[in-house]
Amino acid sequence: xxxxxxxxxxxxQAARSWRSTALLADGREILYFDESPGLNxxxxxxxxxxxxxxxxAALRWDPLAGEPVMYAAQRQDRLFHPxxxxxxxxxxxxxxxxxxxxxxxxVVVFENRFPxxxxxxxxxxxxxxxTADHEGSFAGLDPRRVRTVFDAWADxxxxxxxLPGVKHVYCFENRGEEIGVTLHHPHGQVYAFPFVxxxxxxxxxxxxAHRAATGRNLFDDVVAAELADGRRxxxxxxxxxxxxxxxxxxPFEVMIFPCVRVPDLPAVPGPGRDGFGPVYQDVLGxxxxxxxxxxxxxxxxxxAPSAEEGEAGQAGADDDAIAGRAEFGLHxxxxxxxxxxGKLKYAAGTESGVDAWSNDVLPEKAAHMLRSPTP
Amino acid sequence: xxxxxxxxxxxxQAARSWRSTALLADGREILYFDESPGLNxxxxxxxxxxxxxxxxAALRWDPLAGEPVMYAAQRQDRLFHPxxxxxxxxxxxxxxxxxxxxxxxxVVVFENRFPxxxxxxxxxxxxxxxTADHEGSFAGLDPRRVRTVFDAWADxxxxxxxLPGVKHVYCFENRGEEIGVTLHHPHGQVYAFPFVxxxxxxxxxxxxAHRAATGRNLFDDVVAAELADGRRxxxxxxxxxxxxxxxxxxPFEVMIFPCVRVPDLPAVPGPGRDGFGPVYQDVLGxxxxxxxxxxxxxxxxxxAPSAEEGEAGQAGADDDAIAGRAEFGLHxxxxxxxxxxGKLKYAAGTESGVDAWSNDVLPEKAAHMLRSPTP
Numbered sequence: 208x209x210x211x212x213x214x215x216x217x218x219x220q221a222a223r224s225w226r227s228t229a230l231l232a233d234g235r236e237i238l239y240f241d242e243s244p245g246l247n248x249x250x251x252x253x254x255x256x257x258x259x260x261x262x263x264a265a266l267r268w269d270p271l272a273g274e275p276v277m278y279a280a281q282r283q284d285r286l287f288h289p290x291x292x293x294x295x296x297x298x299x300x301x302x303x304x305x306x307x308x309x310x311x312x313x314v315v316v317f318e319n320r321f322p323x324x325x326x327x328x329x330x331x332x333x334x335x336x337x338t339a340d341h342e343g344s345f346a347g348l349d350p351r352r353v354r355t356v357f358d359a360w361a362d363x364x365x366x367x368x369x370l371p372g373v374k375h376v377y378c379f380e381n382r383g384e385e386i387g388v389t390l391h392h393p394h395g396q397v398y399a400f401p402f403v404x405x406x407x408x409x410x411x412x413x414x415x416a417h418r419a420a421t422g423r424n425l426f427d428d429v430v431a432a433e434l435a436d437g438r439r440x441x442x443x444x445x446x447x448x449x450x451x452x453x454x455x456x457x458p459f460e461v462m463i464f465p466c467v468r469v470p471d472l473p474a475v476p477g478p479g480r481d482g483f484g485p486v487y488q489d490v491l492g493x494x495x496x497x498x499x500x501x502x503x504x505x506x507x508x509x510x511a512p513s514a515e516e517g518e519a520g521q522a523g524a525d526d527d528a529i530a531g532r533a534e535f536g537l538h539x540x541x542x543x544x545x546x547x548x549g550k551l552k553y554a555a556g557t558e559s560g561v562d563a564w565s566n567d568v569l570p571e572k573a574a575h576m577l578r579s580p581t582p
Numbered sequence: 583x584x585x586x587x588x589x590x591x592x593x594x595q596a597a598r599s600w601r602s603t604a605l606l607a608d609g610r611e612i613l614y615f616d617e618s619p620g621l622n623x624x625x626x627x628x629x630x631x632x633x634x635x636x637x638x639a640a641l642r643w644d645p646l647a648g649e650p651v652m653y654a655a656q657r658q659d660r661l662f663h664p665x666x667x668x669x670x671x672x673x674x675x676x677x678x679x680x681x682x683x684x685x686x687x688x689v690v691v692f693e694n695r696f697p698x699x700x701x702x703x704x705x706x707x708x709x710x711x712x713t714a715d716h717e718g719s720f721a722g723l724d725p726r727r728v729r730t731v732f733d734a735w736a737d738x739x740x741x742x743x744x745l746p747g748v749k750h751v752y753c754f755e756n757r758g759e760e761i762g763v764t765l766h767h768p769h770g771q772v773y774a775f776p777f778v779x780x781x782x783x784x785x786x787x788x789x790x791a792h793r794a795a796t797g798r799n800l801f802d803d804v805v806a807a808e809l810a811d812g813r814r815x816x817x818x819x820x821x822x823x824x825x826x827x828x829x830x831x832x833p834f835e836v837m838i839f840p841c842v843r844v845p846d847l848p849a850v851p852g853p854g855r856d857g858f859g860p861v862y863q864d865v866l867g868x869x870x871x872x873x874x875x876x877x878x879x880x881x882x883x884x885x886a887p888s889a890e891e892g893e894a895g896q897a898g899a900d901d902d903a904i905a906g907r908a909e910f911g912l913h914x915x916x917x918x919x920x921x922x923x924g925k926l927k928y929a930a931g932t933e934s935g936v937d938a939w940s941n942d943v944l945p946e947k948a949a950h951m952l953r954s955p956t957p
Contacts, residue, residue, distance in 0.1 A: 265944070267828060267829040269827070269828075269831075270788075270800070270804050270807075271788065272781070272784055272785065273784070274937070276829040276830070276831055277938065277940035278940070278942075279941075279942060280942060280943065280944050323940035377932070377935065377938070379932070379935050381930045386930050387926070388930075398932060398938070402938075404932075404936035404937060404938040405936065405937035406647070406937040406938075407936055409647055409648070410647065413648050425646065432645075452646075453642060453644075454642040456644075505931050507931060507934075507935030507936065540935065542934055542935075552762075554929050555761050555762045556754040556755070556756045557652075557779075559882075559917055559929070560752070560880055560882030560884075560915065561750075561781040561884070562779060562780035562781040562784075563650070563752070563773070563775060563777075563779040563781075564649075564651045564652065565651070565652035565654055566652070566653055567655060569640070569653055
């Protein structure tokens with residue numbers, strides 16, 4: 208257990224959160240990102256009697272598609288829609304010990320008890336709680352909290368990305384029972400993959416080919432084309448722009464790019480981190496206002512693979528991979544799955560069978576609906 | 583309207599179905615595959631007063647992923663869980679005119695009224711009704727009917743694949759409300775794509791690389807490895823073998839390969855077509871027996887792209903593409919989405935976000951559960 212509460216991002220003048228770490232009763236790590244100093248979270252012990260954490264996960268290789276598949280058989284036993292009173296993501300209180308031993312928190316990150324990545328297969332899975340308020344949502348966080356969550360994502364990307372064998376860090380949120388969420392407390396997840404996931408590999412390959420063919424960056428060209436067209440822009444400020452992509456797959460799909468391209472979350476400077484919340488929360492509010500029920504969505508940070516150790520100036524390194532990493536354009540990819548009142552989009556026969564997507568909502572119409580004044 | 587009812591597959595000695603075609607009131611084509619001759623379906627007129635069929639579909643190109651996306655905005659108006667009495671896939675009867683003007687049928691295929699592919703974008707979408715029995719299921723079809731459905735799939739693959747601009751014919755069934763099925767009458771679909779869908783492209787590229795590296799066929803090697811291992815075999819006969827793939831993505835995923843590799847459905851000879859039903863229906867029965875409710879699934883025929891016109895002996899043709907086509911190994915890919923009693927597998931954050939799949943059920947365990955005696 209460490210007690211060295213330190214500013215979460217010492218290199219960043221605008222850093223406004225304090226990180227402290229501790230261990231849970233079964234040996235898993237927990238990290239607090241507090242918005243005020245001196246809370247001494249490291250001294251808080253987990254009073255539960257848990258067996259030692261020995262998660263078994265396996266990684267296999269699909270010989271037909273040439274892609275990895277993760278196995279987490281013990282996840283079948285994970286909590287499934289627990290009652291609010293027994294939520295494992297709420298702060299602990301007398302008589303109810305949760306995954307978070309503290310009696311309150313701002314943002315907390317801990318190793319997942321039922322990980323899809325662990326052990327010999329490598330990698331790590333973490334849970335990120337956005338607020339101690341069980342009934343909250345990302346859309347309802349106060350601006351400073353969004354910044355703290357952003358700092359936590361950047362922290363995890365940098366720290367997990369530096370672990371041996373970790374090739375990519377993926378930060379995401381699943382929201383809504385309709386997309387399979389089993390715990391309703393507002394939270395996201397971080398996967399530190401021991402491989403570069405297929406979509407990231409494909410985008411990098413596409414960006415490399417685009418650079419070779421045009422001399423330009425693929426992500427820059429896509430964002431510039433959306434800005435020039437304008438019909439699919441949903442929201443923007445000085446730091447971020449949100450649009451429905453021209454070839455959206457989901458009925459209400461939004462990509463949020465920084466106005467200046469960076470490869471990953473740690474590379475976003477302080478003002479950009481502060482500027483993210485107003486655009487993203489505006490988009491989330493518009494998604495929730497479309498239909499009677501809150502919008503179920505996946506929010507996926509698409510970012511570059513982890514930097515290779517000793518990348519800078521390293522002679523003989525894989526030049527292609529390094530060039531590829533620098534070509535990546537960080538963006539948040541929001542996939543909202545309700546296509547109409549009471550109707551969901553399913554990734555069924557064409558999508559799951561042969562990766563051919565069909566969408567019932569034209570992107571221009573989706574953007575128009577999202578731009579309409581919220582009630 | 584044509585009245586030339588002919589054996590569905592004149593080149594095939596074992597053909598036992600008779601095909602006749604007609605037009606629906608709005609100009610869409612309908613094809614009957616009957617198990618007895620002389621029913622004169624072509625003389626049956628559609629008595630509905632339908633506006634001319636002018637489906638608008640669009641095809642766009644996703645610049646980031648480099649993949650096509652289909653748009654079918656008018657599909658938002660399609661029927662959504664109609665009551666059994668107003669099912670559009672039942673035969674017509676006095677006072678209830680459906681999509682099938684005939685008072686009964688064995689297997690019927692017609693152009694989808696709400697296609698994701700149509701018009702200038704090219705391609706075509708069809709619906710395949712497996713039985714006139716609204717309450718039936720593929721698992722419950724009699725053996726001869728399965729053969730008739732197989733003949734219909736092969737017929738559509740050959741005929742649609744020969745249309746100008748069609749690059750791939752995809753036959754599939756979505757089964758179950760849980761996967762988004764909006765019509766409960768037992769039916770599947772056929773998509774004639776104006777592109778080679780991404781998964782098929784990837785499998786072909788992988789097969790080409792495997793041939794270059796090993797001199798062997800990728801699909802043959804995968805099937806041989808499953809047979810040699812044996813732990814994941816679920817069912818087999820002289821013509822087909824069904825197994826849970828070693829790196830399955832879905833909790834209960836089964837691939838059914840012919841024992842002798844062929845590139846597509848038309849290439850399966852008569853005895854193989856007759857032998858398919860016993861293995862596939864055995865698998866479906868085992869899937870349905872796993873949990874209290876019937877298993878929701880996607881059943882996807884993975885087959886080669888359409889042959890290029892003049893492929894045989896054509897000088898100067900794209901040798902790689904032709905070689906690739908011949909390398910493909912036809913198989914039925916069954917993706918069952920219930921992971922436990924009352925629990926579904928969702929393609930959420932890791933799957934939909936970055937194409938990294940995780941599975942809660944180890945393939946050996948899934949195969950063991952499927953092999954256990956059915957009640």
